[in-house]
Amino acid sequence: MARRSSSEAIGWLLFSAGGMVSALLVPVLLLLFGVVFPLGLLAPPEHAHLSAVLRHPFIRIALFVLCMLSLLHWAHRFRYTLHDGLQLKQLNKLINLLCYGGVVAGSSWAAFVLFG
Amino acid sequence: MPDTITLQVARYRPDTDAAPTMQEYVVPLRQEWAVLDGLNYIKDQLDGTLSFRWSCRMGICGSCGMTVDGDPALTCGTFLADYAPGPVRVEPLANFPVIRDLVVGIDDFMRKLPKVKPWLVREDEPGVADVEFLQTPPQLDEYQQYSMCINCMLCYAACPVYAIEPDFLGPAAIALAQRYNLDSRDQGAHQRMDVLATAEGVWACTYVGECTSACPKGVDPAGAIQRYKLTAATRTLRSFLPRGER
Numbered sequence: 079m080a081r082r083s084s085s086e087a088i089g090w091l092l093f094s095a096g097g098m099v100s101a102l103l104v105p106v107l108l109l110l111f112g113v114v115f116p117l118g119l120l121a122p123p124e125h126a127h128l129s130a131v132l133r134h135p136f137i138r139i140a141l142f143v144l145c146m147l148s149l150l151h152w153a154h155r156f157r158y159t160l161h162d163g164l165q166l167k168q169l170n171k172l173i174n175l176l177c178y179g180g181v182v183a184g185s186s187w188a189a190f191v192l193f194g
Numbered sequence: 195m196p197d198t199i200t201l202q203v204a205r206y207r208p209d210t211d212a213a214p215t216m217q218e219y220v221v222p223l224r225q226e227w228a229v230l231d232g233l234n235y236i237k238d239q240l241d242g243t244l245s246f247r248w249s250c251r252m253g254i255c256g257s258c259g260m261t262v263d264g265d266p267a268l269t270c271g272t273f274l275a276d277y278a279p280g281p282v283r284v285e286p287l288a289n290f291p292v293i294r295d296l297v298v299g300i301d302d303f304m305r306k307l308p309k310v311k312p313w314l315v316r317e318d319e320p321g322v323a324d325v326e327f328l329q330t331p332p333q334l335d336e337y338q339q340y341s342m343c344i345n346c347m348l349c350y351a352a353c354p355v356y357a358i359e360p361d362f363l364g365p366a367a368i369a370l371a372q373r374y375n376l377d378s379r380d381q382g383a384h385q386r387m388d389v390l391a392t393a394e395g396v397w398a399c400t401y402v403g404e405c406t407s408a409c410p411k412g413v414d415p416a417g418a419i420q421r422y423k424l425t426a427a428t429r430t431l432r433s434f435l436p437r438g439e440r
Contacts, residue, residue: 082387082388082391082392082426082430083391083392083393083397084430084433086393086397087391087397087423087426087427087429087430087431088427088430090397090423090427091427091431094427158400158402161358161400162354162355162358162400162402163354163402165354165357165358167358
């Protein structure tokens, strides 16, 4: 009989966490910084104020986790869209490399921007 | 509405055919006729050699599932008039070996189904027959949806994961496992976990959702699987805790 799989469970929890934080936080950030502030519907925060907020280690860690989990969510879903949806099973290794490599690259870039 | 409609029916006779072929039959088109009525007309009036399974004609027995114009469907609940002026393609269910014409072999499912113990498992009682187990309406609501499954195999035919991973336990078997896991009278959830929380169990599902779209009985196998993923993941996290804290 097959063994219970812990790694699949952890992978799915990270995927789910990514979906949840993306759904909760990304629309708010996009609405504020992409629509509300540029259109002047709300007074944007002072540059010095925003800069100070972004310098706080907690905010940086939170933004890094948001980027990493969102990318993980994308990778997992996109991988299976290609694998199951387009039935590209024979390209499994390449698909995994592209998707999860994308997570590593994207997260590294986010770390460089936030902490570098 | 025209008087007739053409059915393009998949034929496969293993003793003479190397591969399935399509054969056309013209059948009467009547408002109240389902695809199954068309097939029975062929069988009775045009070509007695056509083989297909059917029994109840009312969406209960689950035996007349076929692929109608590319989609898995119960042929008794799929009406010819909806496909007028035709033609309508009728093929065996996808993802299963064809035994003959429109008849598929479901041995794989029959092997997998008992693994999830789809019956009431009791550990502390002598037997279900000896005592009465009371259940409240909310407790019934917990699992009733999953008990509507008629094992028609449409969800397996619709599932792209089952198409490429034949070891996948599959939508109906997992939904039926949940039907008992969520039953207040059952005590077998931890036994089923050994089968469900595996790479061939719920973790093989990538939530395409075609099973739920295909289900003719309103069961939500995709939902059952997602719900069980949370159960399995929570149990995994708890297994990392010290023994006393679990």
